[in-house]
Amino acid sequence: MDPIEFFFNFYLGRELGVCGELLYNGFNSLENNSPIIRDEDYLTYANESYAFSFLINTSVAFERLEKIILLFLINQESPDKIASFLNIKMKSNFSDDDVFKNNIFEYVDDMSAFPKPEFNRLMDHHNLNIVAYINQLKSKTIELNTDEKHLLNILDTFYDSFRYGRFHPKDFSARGYAHDTELLNDLLTHWEQNGEPVSSDKEHNLYVLGRCINKLAKKYYDIIKKFAEKMNIFTYELHDDSNAQTVFLNINDSLHDIFVQKRITREELLYNLAYNQIKELASDEIPDKLPIEFDIIEDFLLYGDDNYFSDSVNETLDIALAEDDDDYEPYSNKEKIITREKLIHGLLLMFSKTKK
Template structure:
């Protein structure tokens, strides 16, 4: 296999997984946001999406433009850009890409964020306008959802709404799948495996699935109800039931449940957990038990297996 084939087959395949992971992370972070006013949270969303889409578009550009007669150095230098729309236009010179105004506007926002907005707080002028990425995101949502998120709400802030989440999901998925289809079609036409994705990966969820974080929230809630209410038993369930719970406050149930769906919520409960562990004194044994729960290489014999072993011993 020639180096160029290895490059496009495997190294760009790794990049595809990276880009899908970043896009997934950006979508999840937007889903978790309660308000649209916190600069650090908006920055995290835009950063993940901007880098993810930039890398995805560059994969498509390479597969479309590279051949054995091209100047490799010139191609690589041309990829030193953070303009998502310029990269998209290079793709569209070779194949049609059906994207509409919301998709182009989002790519333009991401390009502007990555090229300039993310650096602005390093400038003295930021003291007069320090949250431009927040305002840019709100302007984007306001334009395409016909709402007024640009109006400052001093006390309550701008709440993130399920309508905004659905719109962002739809827009991000459309771009992701449109560019991935270009990658897949070009890879297969060139007898490459660039588009192959690891089963269960975030990239597979983005490019081949219909990622919906709200459905993932339903999953953990259903699993929680199962563990709380099932009358069935197994060695694993017996183990879980045998670990005494810490004395958390039942009145804070909503705060505790929020930890399952938001990293930010965990910060408000970690202090209470640390207090409980301080009261334990020697916490090593409990931490060992916690290490067993969910560990990938820990297996419990099934009750049927134990019965078979017992029957064999008796015979």
């Protein structure tokens, strides 16, 4: 593996994982906090740090993904520029042994940098600028739909104008200190259902926002994977059971589905532990508890979350529902899961009230 391949495989491979973690953490900021509904057109969060965390993490993640794609594209079109960027050049003389060991590059101190347009985009923080330049180098490398353009435009507006807005305010109105929550509101109320805006339904808004982010993240990941495969390297490989793997290899439609599964994990665990007491209290028949694998629960208990344990609980739930219903289709029939979880949620609340 020569230095260029090493750079794309290991350095940018780790960068890809960082991007996935940023996307996960950004969306997690919205999922695990309650919104404040101010009026029929406004849905946002009382604590502005949630909006800021989502916007900064998501903006930086997509920017860095775009720069990975840009570097791959530059290398494909002009590998000498990447060699220049890495301060290496082909040796003027090398032996057969050097070729065998991939020792055909040498490091140098005085190499030219990227041309100004490429340098500017690599230093740019505007997603749409970077995407436009990528498509200028190679047409239709990244094709964005209307919702994806809207998302990136909101992220660019935040990063350009409001990242440090509270340090240097230009607006002293009642909402002047909360432009990040205004931008988040724009995203959360952007989506429509049956032609009508849905602004008060947190679940729906997070689902459609998560669907847009999920689709764009997978689009970028697939582009990076294709570039890597052409170089016969493995930039696209992700740490097992990492949040990045959960994001980029998400089999569901939306990032929101990931966090619904996390919620199911928590409630199924609590239900399992309190099952006998709930059964004594309940007047009607209640759902059976899941056979949870407690021997893999340690990381979940230590860190409050564990993708391996969460996957195990949700797969067990799929199997249990499939056994109860011959027509059940695992991973696609969400209605039965939602019905069960609403019932379990209510039973847990009933149980909690008896302990006051």
